[in-house]
Amino acid sequence: MQQPNNSSNNNLPRNWDEALTLQLNDEENVLAWIETDLDSELRFSKGIVIVTNQRLLAKMYTSEIWHSWSYRQGLLLTHRDYAGIGCLELFDAHARLMYWRYRVGSSDRVVNRLIESFAQQLDRHLTGKLHQEADAVVQCPNCGASMAGEQNDCRVCEKQSHVPPSTWTLFRLWRFAKPYKGRLLIGFLLTLCSTAATLVPPYLTMPLMDNVLIPYQNGQPINDELVALYLSGLLGASILAWILGWARTYMLALVSERIGADLRTTTYEHLLNLSQEYFGGKRTGDLMARIGAETDRINLFLSLHLLDFATDVIMIVMTAMILISINPSLALVTLVPLPIIAWLIHLVRDRLRIGFEKVDRIWAEVNNVLADTIPGIRVIKAFAQEKRESARFCAANQRNLQINDRVNKLWSLFTPTVTLLTEVGLLIVWIFGIWQISKDEITVGVLTAFLAYIGRFYIRLDSMSRIVSITQKAAAGTKRIFDILDHISSVPESTSPVHLPTVQGQIELRNVGFRYGTRSITRDINLVIKPGEMIGLVGHSGSGKSTLVNLICRFYDVSEGAILIDGHDIRSLPIAEYRKHIGLVLQEPFLFYGTIAENIAYGKPDAMPSEIVSAARAAHAHEFILRLPHGYDSLVGERGQALSGGERQRISIARALLINPRILILDEATSSVDTTTEKDIQEALDNLVRGRTTIAIAHRLSTLREAHRLIVLDRGSIVEIGNHAELMAREGFYYRLYQAQVRNVDTEDRGFVPIVEHSVAGEHK
Amino acid sequence: MSQLVTFQLTRNAFGRLVFNNQLGLMQEGVIPVRSFPITNPDQGIALVDPHGKELVWIERLTDLPDDYRILIEAELKGREFMPEIKRLSKVSSFITPSTWEVETDRGEASFILKGEEDIRRLTTSSLLITDSQGIHFWIRDRMSLDRYSRKLLDHFL
Numbered sequence: 001m002q003q004p005n006n007s008s009n010n011n012l013p014r015n016w017d018e019a020l021t022l023q024l025n026d027e028e029n030v031l032a033w034i035e036t037d038l039d040s041e042l043r044f045s046k047g048i049v050i051v052t053n054q055r056l057l058a059k060m061y062t063s064e065i066w067h068s069w070s071y072r073q074g075l076l077l078t079h080r081d082y083a084g085i086g087c088l089e090l091f092d093a094h095a096r097l098m099y100w101r102y103r104v105g106s107s108d109r110v111v112n113r114l115i116e117s118f119a120q121q122l123d124r125h126l127t128g129k130l131h132q133e134a135d136a137v138v139q140c141p142n143c144g145a146s147m148a149g150e151q152n153d154c155r156v157c158e159k160q161s162h163v164p165p166s167t168w169t170l171f172r173l174w175r176f177a178k179p180y181k182g183r184l185l186i187g188f189l190l191t192l193c194s195t196a197a198t199l200v201p202p203y204l205t206m207p208l209m210d211n212v213l214i215p216y217q218n219g220q221p222i223n224d225e226l227v228a229l230y231l232s233g234l235l236g237a238s239i240l241a242w243i244l245g246w247a248r249t250y251m252l253a254l255v256s257e258r259i260g261a262d263l264r265t266t267t268y269e270h271l272l273n274l275s276q277e278y279f280g281g282k283r284t285g286d287l288m289a290r291i292g293a294e295t296d297r298i299n300l301f302l303s304l305h306l307l308d309f310a311t312d313v314i315m316i317v318m319t320a321m322i323l324i325s326i327n328p329s330l331a332l333v334t335l336v337p338l339p340i341i342a343w344l345i346h347l348v349r350d351r352l353r354i355g356f357e358k359v360d361r362i363w364a365e366v367n368n369v370l371a372d373t374i375p376g377i378r379v380i381k382a383f384a385q386e387k388r389e390s391a392r393f394c395a396a397n398q399r400n401l402q403i404n405d406r407v408n409k410l411w412s413l414f415t416p417t418v419t420l421l422t423e424v425g426l427l428i429v430w431i432f433g434i435w436q437i438s439k440d441e442i443t444v445g446v447l448t449a450f451l452a453y454i455g456r457f458y459i460r461l462d463s464m465s466r467i468v469s470i471t472q473k474a475a476a477g478t479k480r481i482f483d484i485l486d487h488i489s490s491v492p493e494s495t496s497p498v499h500l501p502t503v504q505g506q507i508e509l510r511n512v513g514f515r516y517g518t519r520s521i522t523r524d525i526n527l528v529i530k531p532g533e534m535i536g537l538v539g540h541s542g543s544g545k546s547t548l549v550n551l552i553c554r555f556y557d558v559s560e561g562a563i564l565i566d567g568h569d570i571r572s573l574p575i576a577e578y579r580k581h582i583g584l585v586l587q588e589p590f591l592f593y594g595t596i597a598e599n600i601a602y603g604k605p606d607a608m609p610s611e612i613v614s615a616a617r618a619a620h621a622h623e624f625i626l627r628l629p630h631g632y633d634s635l636v637g638e639r640g641q642a643l644s645g646g647e648r649q650r651i652s653i654a655r656a657l658l659i660n661p662r663i664l665i666l667d668e669a670t671s672s673v674d675t676t677t678e679k680d681i682q683e684a685l686d687n688l689v690r691g692r693t694t695i696a697i698a699h700r701l702s703t704l705r706e707a708h709r710l711i712v713l714d715r716g717s718i719v720e721i722g723n724h725a726e727l728m729a730r731e732g733f734y735y736r737l738y739q740a741q742v743r744n745v746d747t748e749d750r751g752f753v754p755i756v757e758h759s760v761a762g763e764h765k
Numbered sequence: 766m767s768q769l770v771t772f773q774l775t776r777n778a779f780g781r782l783v784f785n786n787q788l789g790l791m792q793e794g795v796i797p798v799r800s801f802p803i804t805n806p807d808q809g810i811a812l813v814d815p816h817g818k819e820l821v822w823i824e825r826l827t828d829l830p831d832d833y834r835i836l837i838e839a840e841l842k843g844r845e846f847m848p849e850i851k852r853l854s855k856v857s858s859f860i861t862p863s864t865w866e867v868e869t870d871r872g873e874a875s876f877i878l879k880g881e882e883d884i885r886r887l888t889t890s891s892l893l894i895t896d897s898q899g900i901h902f903w904i905r906d907r908m909s910l911d912r913y914s915r916k917l918l919d920h921f922l
Contacts, residue, residue: 042846044872084900085846095778101843103898354859354920361881361922476860
């Protein structure tokens with residue numbers, strides 16, 4: 001990435017910097033550069049293209065030659081890209097002089113800067129004037145977050161760069177654990193105490209053996225008092241461990257559940273505030289899984305696995321201390337095999353984990369076949385392809401079987417292996433213990449105690465070995481959650497917002513351009529919409545109509561230029577406040593699960609019933625609502641009453657009417673219904689449009705008969721503006737569009753004649 | 766083998782293909798497009814104008830006179846970018862996203878695999894891997910990779 005205002009070239013990659021220094025003349029400064037990673041034959045090879053204040057320089061890494069072009073009349077630097085590969089080309093008036101290839105990736109902005117810089121320098125050399133660049137807020141090309149001019153990489157994208165999740169990610173959860181510090185501390189102390197309590201019983205086996213059982217075998221009577229003391233000690237320790245264990249588990253489960261809940265709520269809240277752009281690029285299922293399943297997995301990890309692991313570690317440390325205090329040399333022999341056995345178990349586990357992951361993936365594949373075919377069952381039946389689909393499922397299932405067989409081979413080996421390893425460990429202790437007893441270095445009781453201790457944590461080794469993979473999974477889950485949390489909305493709230501309690505409804509678009517990813521969608525749109533005016537946006541699909549509407553609603557922010565409402569940049573207004581002024585009616589009206597009244601009052605939850613009814617009346621929805629068995633209390637939405645497209649549309653019109661917005665946006669509001677229904681909706685819409693600034697998109701040009709002006713868009717630019725009559729007279733783009741529709745509407749019952757009359761009659765109210 | 770070629774194709778100084786047909790239509794910046802770039806690359810190639818409108822359909826490249834065929838092949842070569850992975854040198858992690866260092870028929874490269882779902886099975890043995898920038902990498906036959914590469918790859922399948 002380059003820093004355009006830097007006079008030195010010190011931010012070039014080092015390997016280029018040295019070679020370049022020799023090339024540069026006096027007073028020559030590097031202004032912009034791009035590192036290319038392909039050669040002209042599209043083989044991977046590094047190269048560089050540099051714009052300086054005197055010329056354009058280029059070199060491939062493998063060659064020694066610097067190519068150089070001084071600024072002169074007719075030079076042109078352009079770029080284009082196809083399927084992720086960019087091509088930067090240098091032309092003069094007669095021919096292509098050179099071209100460079102590169103993987104586009106994130107270098108889009110770099111290329112644009114390079115070309116911009118080149119054009120400015122060329123201009124300066126030809127005219128002598130230096131074009132002053134307004135180095136205002138620059139936006140990151142990937143996420144759209146604003147960046148300071150000096151900043152090279154976007155902080156947001158940097159955070160989301162594709163580094164594999166490291167276990168350290170888990171520590172970021174501390175942010176959510178912090179409020180529960182106190183309880184966590186108590187939980188930790190309880191863990192210490194309960195673990196200590198569990199370690200008392202094996203300790204007591206030592207005196208029980210040495211002071212009671214062995215003397216008895218040697219002919220002495222059993223000391224009843226001593227037995228009672230030791231046994232009650234055993235019982236007491238067990239009961240204490242039980243109580244402490246319960247308190248600890250409950251306390252920590254309580255905390256981890258709260259951490260999980262906070263995590264979920266925070267993520268969801270954050271998600272809702274992200275821009276439309278974010279949702280555009282994500283699958284719903286994936287986001288749902290992240291908030292649901294991933295938080296649950298983290299939760300489980302915290303409350304169960306981490307806790308167990310901590311307990312195990314504490315236990316091992318305490319046991320080691322006890323063992324060393326009893327007999328250091330036997331303790332050493334006991335503990336040395338431990339890491340080796342742990343490592344062996346881990347090794348087997350690791351292989352097993354890979355196997356299980358494969359099983360998971362193959363299972364997903366089986367599910368995919370189902371997800372593919374069940375919704376498409378009509379097609380399958382219509383083309384009589386049941387056999388083929390069942391063969392496809394069978395094949396996926398067969399692969400599932402194969403992989404499972406392979407995993408099971410290893411899996412069935414696992415438990416016996418752990419047992420064997422444990423036994424081997426015990427055997428070593430036995431051997432060394434017996435040898436020590438024979439030397440009279442330890443008593444039988446000590447050996448018994450050692451065996452009791454060691455047996456305990458060999459069993460735990462298996463679950464401890466699991467912690468590695470579980471931690472990795474939890475870390476991956478945490479990362480996926482923080483991916484959402486770290487994402488800063490590409491439609492940021494203004495830091496010093498301007499409050500507009502009422503608006504007139506004048507909208508001005510100034511040089512508006514918008515890029516989505518690497519694609520430029522709209523360019524240089526200039527338009528002033530007067531308060532109360534109705535504008536129709538016309539054009540082929542993909543001409544940028546919906547983009548323009550999304551920009552006006554501020555679902556996205558413009559890449560260039562500005563949108564002003566009553567003279568204020570919409571980026572300076574608080575988002576929620578600004579959107580309150582906008583009523584939106586979409587092609588596919590979305591009804592939430594709830595009553596009709598709730599759905600109509602969605603934008604104004606405290607609306608009076610009378611307001612709801614009058615909005616419904618104006619939207620021509622009142623009558624059909626009354627026909628429903630529960631009237632305004634009928635349930636609609638996913639699990640509710642089935643409504644037709646036209647009915648749902650009228651409810652959404654009522655919804656827009658109720659908030660009484662100054663600006664109204666109709667995005668293909670009538671295109672999903674038939675022409676008769678359209679007539680009903682049109683009447684409802686006419687009520688809605690009255691006196692408001694309206695922007696309507698319609699595929700059927702007839703819908704726009706009320707519009708004062710029609711804006712004809714093609715490939716992201718405005719090509720014509722005028723009312724129907726003017727545009728028809730011009731015989732341009734609109735005329736062709738209109739003609740094409742007239743030819744297609746033989747079957748439709750309404751012609752397009754009214755447009756002329758209405759647009760004249762409707763001229764400025 | 767040139768029978769019934771009803772158009773002319775040349776490359777101009779700007780590096781663009783120029784198409785002329787019998788009707789006097791001249792079009793600069795013509796682009797050849799393969800219909801089945803993966804499954805059957807040599808069958809069905811269309812010449813389209815910069816707006817994507819088809820100008821002529823070529824059933825097989827071998828039907829064309831040599832000079833046209835060379836022009837088209839050169840243009841295709843400059844547009845098609847699907848490096849074939851010959852060896853996996855290193856993967857940064859078995860958990861995605863993961864950075865792969867690979868040797869391809871176009872030299873050494875590294876790319877980021879965003880998720881296992883970006884590995885698409887073309888047939889039982891050939892795979893198409895889409896990297897984080899949307900560039901496709903191709904493995905013709907994963908069984909013929911060396912043992913180490915197969916082992917690395919296996920973690921992701």
